[in-house]
Amino acid sequence: MQGLDFSVVADARPFLLQGMGLSLTLTLLAIAGGMVLGTLLALARLSGRAPLALAAAGYVNLVRSVPLILVIFWFYFLVPLAIGRPVGGFYSALIAFVIFEAAYYGEIIRAGIQSVPRGQVQAGLASGLRYWQIQRLVVLPQALRNMLPVLVTQGIVLFQDTSLVFVVSLHDFMTSSVIIAQNKGRLVEMYLFAAGVYFAICFAGSLLVKRLARRAAA
Amino acid sequence: MNYNWNWAVLLESPYLGWLAGGAVLTVQIALSAWCIAFGLGLLLGVCRTLPLRAARLAAAAYVEVFRNIPLLVQMFFWYFVLPEILPRAAGDWIKRDMPDPEFATAVLALGLYTASRVAEQVRSGIQAIRPGLPQAAYASGMRTAQVYRHVLLPIALRTVIPPVTSEFLTIFKNSSLALTIGVLELTAQSQQITEYTFQGFEAFTAATVLYVAIALVVTVAMHQVERRLRIPGVSGTGG
Numbered sequence: 090m091q092g093l094d095f096s097v098v099a100d101a102r103p104f105l106l107q108g109m110g111l112s113l114t115l116t117l118l119a120i121a122g123g124m125v126l127g128t129l130l131a132l133a134r135l136s137g138r139a140p141l142a143l144a145a146a147g148y149v150n151l152v153r154s155v156p157l158i159l160v161i162f163w164f165y166f167l168v169p170l171a172i173g174r175p176v177g178g179f180y181s182a183l184i185a186f187v188i189f190e191a192a193y194y195g196e197i198i199r200a201g202i203q204s205v206p207r208g209q210v211q212a213g214l215a216s217g218l219r220y221w222q223i224q225r226l227v228v229l230p231q232a233l234r235n236m237l238p239v240l241v242t243q244g245i246v247l248f249q250d251t252s253l254v255f256v257v258s259l260h261d262f263m264t265s266s267v268i269i270a271q272n273k274g275r276l277v278e279m280y281l282f283a284a285g286v287y288f289a290i291c292f293a294g295s296l297l298v299k300r301l302a303r304r305a306a307a
Numbered sequence: 308m309n310y311n312w313n314w315a316v317l318l319e320s321p322y323l324g325w326l327a328g329g330a331v332l333t334v335q336i337a338l339s340a341w342c343i344a345f346g347l348g349l350l351l352g353v354c355r356t357l358p359l360r361a362a363r364l365a366a367a368a369y370v371e372v373f374r375n376i377p378l379l380v381q382m383f384f385w386y387f388v389l390p391e392i393l394p395r396a397a398g399d400w401i402k403r404d405m406p407d408p409e410f411a412t413a414v415l416a417l418g419l420y421t422a423s424r425v426a427e428q429v430r431s432g433i434q435a436i437r438p439g440l441p442q443a444a445y446a447s448g449m450r451t452a453q454v455y456r457h458v459l460l461p462i463a464l465r466t467v468i469p470p471v472t473s474e475f476l477t478i479f480k481n482s483s484l485a486l487t488i489g490v491l492e493l494t495a496q497s498q499q500i501t502e503y504t505f506q507g508f509e510a511f512t513a514a515t516v517l518y519v520a521i522a523l524v525v526t527v528a529m530h531q532v533e534r535r536l537r538i539p540g541v542s543g544t545g546g
Contacts, residue, residue, distance in 0.1 A: 154476070154522035155515050156483035159494045163515075166507035170310060249377035255487065263379060276387045284376050284384060291375035 097275040098282050101265075108265030109286075115183060115261065116248045122187035123247070124240075127194030132224065134199055145195070152192035158256055161185045165257045178259040190247055197243060201236035202228055238302040245294040249287065262286070316506045317513050326510075329496030330517050336413055336482040336492060341475060343418025344425050351422060352429025353455060366426065373423035378484055382416045386488045413485035421478050428470045432463035465536055472529040479521050493517060 098105070133145035152160070164185040169175050205228050213223035233240075252263035260268070263283060270279035316322060354366035373381070386409070390398040401408060436459060444454045486495035497514035501507040 151515075151519065154480075155518045156480035156494055158483045158486065159497070159511065159514055159518065162494065162498050162501075163511050166501060166511065170507075173309075245375075249375075252377040252379045253484075255379060263377070267383070270387075277391050280380065280384050280388050284380050287377055287380055288372065288375045292371060295371070295375060 093278055093281075094275065095278050095282065097269065097273050097278055101269045101273075104269065105262065105265050108260055108262040111179075111259070112248070112251050112261040112263070115179075115186065115251045115254070116244070118183055119186035119190055119247055119251070120244050122183070123190030123194045124198070126187060126191035127198050128229070130191060130195030131198040131202055134195070135202060149192045149195055152189055153196075157185075157189050157250055157253055160189045161253060161257060164188070178254070178257045182254045182257060182259055186247070186251070190243075193243060194240075197236055197239050198232065201232035201239075204235045205231045235305065238298045238305060241294065241298050241301060245291050245298075248294075249291060252287075310508065312508070313504075313506050314509050316500075316504050317509050322500050322504070322510075325491075325496040325500060326493070326513055326517070329491060329493035329514075330521075332410075332490065333479065333482050333493040334521070336410065336417065336485055336490070337479040339414045340417035340421060340482065341478050343414070344421035344474070344478060345471075347418070347422035348425025349429055351426035352433065353460075355426065355430040356433045356459075358451065370423045370426050373420055374427075378416065378420050378481060379487060381420055382413065382484055382488055385416045386412045409485070409488050409490045412488060413482070413490050417478060417481055417484070421474060421481070424474050424477075425471060428467045428474065429463065432467035432470075433459050435466060436462055465533075465538065468529065468533045468536070472526070472533075475529065476522055476525055479525070480518070 130145045130149060133141045134149070136142055161182060165178065165181045168181040168184060209227050209231065210223055213227045218226065251261055254261050255264045255267065258264060266279050266283040270276045273279075317326065351366045351369055354362040355370070357363060390401040392398075393401070405411065440458055440462075441454050444458045449457065482492060483494040485492050486498075491499070493514050497510040500510035504510070
């Protein structure tokens with residue numbers, strides 16, 4: 090093995106930064122979309138109406154039993170077909186991530202809502218609030234606070250999962266690293282570098298989770 | 308939407324064979340990787356609770372490293388980087404003579420990654436046990452190894468069955484990452500059928516149904532395991 094030469098990283102900096110930009114954008118949009126859809130799924134599962142609860146449970150169980158890569162392939166194939174013209178990999182991937190992550194966020198949020206004492210809902214009803222007002226003003230704010238550490242953990246997992254857009258050649262940080270690695274013949278340097286970057290970001294995130302969890306416990 | 312349905316394509320040769328072969332490969336990868344993941348995860352989980360500081364630190368470092376790097380990066384690391392940084396003879400053997408290097412690499416990468424997640428479950432299972440129990444065991448003259456073998460592990464291994472089951476389910480899904488290094492498992496085969504026939508609906512539906520079937524079988528089987536192992540009168544499994 091020859092000596093390592095990390096100058097390849099410095100030379101490709103703009104390309105890699107662009108890739109990281111796409112990774113982070115995809116992560117943030119998928120978290121936002123996944124949480125909105127996930128909240129609706131959680132409320133549906135806890136609504137007490139059998140058809141609604143069953144449909145939500147079916148969605149969650151179906152999505153949670155298939156691999157993310159298969160979901161990405163599904164929507165890479167479906168979205169252009171449904172729209173009738175090519176839309177580019179980014180939107181297909183974003184939809185796939187929102188659909189997929191909503192099932193996981195839904196379960197986290199459901200647990201969070203269940204952690205709010207029943208008395209809170211009853212007190213809300215007694216003081217004349219309606220269902221949506223109780224959810225918005227009483228239950229969800231408390232539930233969100235309880236589940237913040239788990240939500241951030243899921244965000245870290247999601248950030249790692251965005252590397253899978255590699256399978257549809259979307260230029261995220263991972264795919265950009267692979268392209269540079271192959272073009273410059275510097276596989277060892279680029280994969281070590283990519284591993285280091287992902288580790289630094291995700292490890293910092295996991296330290297944040299520990300702090301949040303300590304504060305929630307205090 | 309303009310689409311020509313053709314479900315019969317799934318039963319045609321060679322596509323039916325591709326799907327069946329892919330499903331078998333998915334199960335093979337997942338089960339082989341699980342042997343590594345469970346064995347190593349158990350060992351690491353125990354190390355994280357040992358009275359020995361060096362063991363705790365080493366296991367914690369392993370867990371943090373393997374949990375905080377995407378599985379895809381790890382897969383590429385073992386496949387592309389390992390043969391380069393090993394001594395020349397070993398690297399050449401991997402590249403030229405090792406039988407089925409893609410399959411072996413996928414199993415190794417998936418096993419080592421999942422071990423870090425199993426380790427966390429085992430650790431929390433051990434730490435959830437009331438401290439009075441191991442204290443009583445030490446007080447009655449047991450050594451550390453005996454405390455683990457006769458007191459801590461029999462309880463912890465039962466309480467962690469539900470979370471470990473979810474890791475076991477995840478390993479089947481994560482085995483799909485093997486396609487990135489060229490293993491034609493279930494997801495790869497459905498993608499390949501789509502490319503050959505343009506029947507994406509049929510091919511991806513078939514793969515989805517097979518994954519759901521695998522998940523159902525695993526869930527039912529693990530329920531049986533949990534029920535069989537339950538200690539009467541101990542509500543450790545209620546969670």
